[in-house]
Amino acid sequence: MLSIKNLHASVEGKQILKGIDLEIKAGEVHAIMGPNGSGKSTLSQVLAGNEAFEITEGSIDFEGQDLSELEIEERAREGIFLAFQYPVEIPGVSNIQFLKTAVNAMRTQRGLDEISAPEFMKLAREKAEQVDLDASFLKRGVNEGFSGGEKKRNEIMQALLLEPKLAILDETDSGLDIDALKIVSDGVNALRASDRAIVMVTHYQRLLDHIVPDFVHVLAGGRIIKSGGRELALELEEHGYGWLGIKDANAEA
C-alpha cells in the first residue's frame, strides 16, 4: 500500500528526514517510536503533504501513485488520514459542518451522492458515542475549547467517520487519562481491517498493550535505525534508547 524509499525531507533549510525506507501493507499496524525531535511528526506531515516540508530526495508511493504529485486534499480523498499531534482550533465552524463537508468530499471522490443531513447526524452521533464524546461536541467549533484528551478523541472519531485506507496517528495516546486511553485504543482497534493500514506514532509501550502492532520501528536522527516485531517495544521499554546507542534526539545511529 505504502512504499517509502530513501526519503529525505527538510524544513526551513534544516534536514530532518535523512533516508527513510518503509513498506506498509494493507491490514498491517506499524508503530513508530523514537526520541523527541527525531522526525516522527515530520514523517507524518510529509505523508499528508504539509508544504512546510520539502522532499529533497527519495519517493513515496501510495497504491501505485507518486504521492508528491497529489495535493493535500487529493491525498486525503485517496484515503490518507492524519490524526494530528496538536489539532488546531477553527472557531466558528461547527464540528458538524466541518465533518459533513469532509465526508461529502470523500463521497464525491468515491462517486457517491452527498449524504443527507439526517443520515449524517445519525452517523456522526454513532461515531461520537464510539469515542465517548457527548453529542454536544458536534455542535461546538472544531476543537474550540476542547481539552487535550477531547481533541484526541475527536481525531479518532474523524478517522472512524472518514474510513481511510491509511490512518497515521501521531501521538494520539499522549495526554490521555487511563479511561480515555482505553476508549481511544478501542477506537483504533475498531479501525483495524484487512484493507486498511495503521501507522501509530507513540512514546509509550502501554498503548501497544491495547493495540498490538505487527511491526515496531525506531526512528532516530531522521532514520529508521531498528525495526522489529512487538517485542522490540518491550525491549525499548526495558533498556531505553541508550540501548540502541542513541544519546539524544539528533544522535546519528
Place this chain on the structure above:
Amino acid sequence: MANSAKPEELIKREYEHGFVTEIEADTFEPGLNEDVIRRLSKIKQEPEFMLEWRLNAYRQWLEMEEPEWAHVNYPKIDYNAVSYYSAPKKKEDMPQSLDDVDPELLKTYEKLGIPLHEREKLAGVAVDAVFDSVSVATTFKDKLADAGVIFCPISEAVQTHPELVEKYLGSVVPAGDNFYACLNSAVFSDGSFVYIPKGVRCPLELSTYFRINAANTGQFERTLIIADEGSYVSYLEGCTAPMRDENQLHAAVVELVALGDAQIKYSTVQNWYPGDENGKGGIYNFVTKRGACLGDYSKISWTQVETGSAVTWKYPSCVLRGDHSVGEFYSVALTNNYQQADTGTKMIHIGKNTSSTIIAKGISAGRSDQSYRGLVRFAPTADNARNFTQCDSLLIGDQCGAHTFPYIESKHQNATLEHEATTSKVSDEQLFLCQQRGIDPEQAVSMIVNGFCKEVFKELPMEFAVEAGKLLEVSLEGAVG
C-alpha cells in the same frame, strides 16, 4: 511536493456581475449646476417644493468641503465630469407592468438573479429595481396595496404622496448633513419609498436592487422608509455594477423613521464592482444611512454584508430618541485586492432606557485596508442607556490591514457600555487541517469565513442569508497556487 495554496492566494476573485447592458439611454452631459437640477426635477415632474429643496441643498453643497478624515485614499473627484442622470429610453410613461419593461432590462435582472417576475422562486418578496437613475419595475403592488403598504419609486411618491415626502424627507438626514448627503439631496435620481401604516405588519419582504449600468454616471439614490406606530417591515437592498476601468461614484442616502412600537429591519447586500486585482476601476461608495427611532419602544436594525466597491465610506446609524428604543448594527465587510473600506456605525442614545448592539465583522484579504469606525454617544437625557459592541477582524494573508476606531461620548453617569474586540488570522495550520480532511482550500476558506460571520448572517432574512453566504464564497473564489 505538490504545492498548495496559501490563504491569500485563495481569495482572488472574479466579479460576476461585470457585464454592460446595451440599452438606449437618455443621459445628461456631465456637469453640475442649477440648470441641471432644474432639468432633472422637470423630467421627474416634481412639485415645486421638491425643486426648492434640491436647489437649497445644492447651494449648501457649493460651500462644503469633501471630508478627508476617513482612512481611505482616492484621487480627487471632479464632480463636473460626472453625469447626473441616465435613464433607459422608454415609452412616454413609466412602465405600468412588467410587460412594458424593456426586455433587455429584464434580461439584465435575470442575469443578476433578481426575481422581477412575480412567479419566480423568491415569491414572497416584493422587488423594486433601480437601473441607473430610474426605477424600472415594482412587483406585487396589489398585494401590498391591500395591506395599505406603499412601496414605490421615490420619484413616484413625490407625486402621489407629496405630504409624506415633504414631512419626512431630510428629517433624519438633513440636506446639509455632510458633503455626500448634501450632493445627493441636490441631485438624487431615484430610490424606493416605503410607508407602512399603523399597526400593519408588512406581508412581504420588501427588496430593491440597484444597478449602475451607464458609464460616467453617478448614482444618487434616495430611500425613505416610514414605519408608522406599531408596524413592522423588513427591507433588503442589493447592488451591482458593470466592470469599468474608470471609477464611478455612488452617493446614496437612506432615511428610516420608526414611530412608537414600530420596527424596521434593513438589510443590505452590497456588491458594487470592487475594481480589478490591481485596483483599477470600481465604485466609490459614499453612503449616508441613518434611522430615527422617534417613538417609544421602536426598533431599527441594520444588517449589512459588504463585499463590493473600491472605496466604501458608510456608517448606518441609529438615533434613539424614543424611550426604550433599540438600535442594532450587524455588519460583515469583506475587502480584497486594493479595496478600501471605512465603515461602522453611530448609535446616538437620547431617550431613557435605550439600548444598542453593534456586531461588526471585518474580513481583510489581499492588499486591502479596512477600518471599523464606531461612535456610541449617550446624551444627558439617556438614563440607563446600554450599548454592547463587538468588533472582530479576520485577516487572510499578511499584506492587508485592519483598524478599529471606537469613539465613546458619554455625558451620562449610569450608562452601561461593553466593548469586545478580537483580531484573528486564517492560519496555514487551519487550512492544512481542512485539506487533510479532503476539503478544497477555497471551500475551507469560505467555510472559515462563513463561520466567522455566523452571528451576522443569522440576522438576515432566510433567503438572503443563503445568498450572502454564496456571495462570500464567490468573493473568495479564485486561483489556487
